[in-house]
Amino acid sequence: MKGMYLVKPGVIVSKDVPLPSLTPNEVLIKVKAVGICGSDIEYFKSGRIGNFVVESPLILGHEVSGEVVDIGRDVTSLRIGDRVALEPGIPCGKCVFCRSGRYNLCPDIRFMGTPPIDGAFREYIAYPETFTYKIPDDLSFEEAALLEPVSVGIHATRRADIQPGDVVAILGAGPIGLVTLQAARIKGAADILVTDLADYRLEIAKALGATNVVNVGKKNPSCLTDYLKACDVVIQTATGLEALAQSFQFVKRGGRIVLVGHLPSSQVPIDPNLLIVEELNLFGSFRYVNTFPIAIKLVSAKLINTKILISKTFSLADLQMAFKYALENSHNYIKI
Ligand SMILES: [Zn+2]
Ligand SMILES: [Zn+2]
Incomplete structure (x- = not known):
């Protein structure tokens, strides 16, 4: 499969990488839509945000939706063919913050597209069932990718x-x-x-x-x-x-x-x-906690409009072009 790697500031290259293998609690997702976030643009431009530095090739992207194409042995809540949105941070589940319900503060959270964790600009992702949410048919994949900023x-x-x-x-x-x-x-x-x-x-x-x-x-x-x-x-x-x-x-x-x-x-x-x-x-206010199910309900009920935010779409192969467009037109678009 193809993965789009930021190899140095301003340069994204496509690489062929093996399909990810599944652990028993993971599902394999064919990525359908990914939003470009301001943080992605900052990594593309300068290779860093504060103390987070891109030191080896990294796949960006953390606003993501897709379709389940395979499930691990112990997965019970999702089936092949389900349309889903991914919550891009996987907290440890054990620390005092996770246990008190504030898992956005987990010091060991693994957040997509934040070095050194690869993000979503690729064809397939293996992801834990727990942070994969089924979306209703009336949500497009593009709208569903934006459940992440809605959560913020x-x-x-x-x-x-x-x-x-x-x-x-x-x-x-x-x-x-x-x-x-x-x-x-x-x-x-x-x-x-x-x-x-x-x-x-x-x-x-x-x-x-x-x-x-x-x-x-x-x-x-x-x-x-x-x-x-x-x-x-x-x-x-x-x-x-x-x-x-x-x-x-x-x-x-x-x-x-x-x-x-x-x-x-x-x-x-x-x-x-x-x-x-x-x-x-x-x-x-940092990221979000327990918001995805609510975000899905609000967007599906048309109480929050994400469609209006989508200014332009590019194919995965044109990701470099999409980032350049984002950098050069910052006042003329909302979301790519
Ligand atoms: Zn973001
Ligand atoms: Zn934790």
Whole structure:
């Protein structure tokens, strides 16, 4: 079978590799659709994200759906022919975090497409039954691949503890911002501001139910002032330090800021006294926990739209081209 390996920054080559063999609890999946994530693009561009460095050829991709073509001896919940989505992280199941239900914090989690674990840009994957979810027939493989970013959005709104009627600002209208917007609406947010630097993305945010959208790269319209120090919740999905500074401008006293998008530096200017005197709550949100079954229900029930996020598709053989397109057109697409 073919696997697409990142061999050095900017270069992906196709290699013939043997079909993976199955352990008793695994299923063999023929990959049907894989989304390109911002983290994949960062690895493609620079070969690293923080302390994660691509040191040997690596298959990227962790937003994946496919079809079961073989099952291990002990598999009971899946059958050949099932259409499935994969949760891309396999936690150890033993540590204190796994045992307390916060397996996204497992230090030994094996996460697809993160060095040194190979990801999904290949023809077949052997995967544990436990993290393989059957999807209904009304979900396309492309929509199902995006259950992964939907999961990130669901988890972020859980961390934000959004309450009915909340005023919410979502900074960044990329794929994560747009699914977080939809998850926030489901949670009952009454007024949602979405900011970004690209009008194309903001138009989609508007179509998905944002109350107001603002291009923060342009002269700010007056509606922005309505949100200053007025938001119960600010969810930062953009990756610039400006967005972090804006989080503190939007959040109201006693409010909650949730950081989802990775920031360029761990040394960010936060005024600790503001946290004290305004009793601000600052949370991180990392990947997700127990979200896939819910994500499947919400997308299937048309409460979350992932189809609208898909801007362009490429064949596996054209993966190099897809990454180049993603790099060169960052303001003109949502998801490839
Ligand atoms: Zn991702
Ligand atoms: Zn663990």
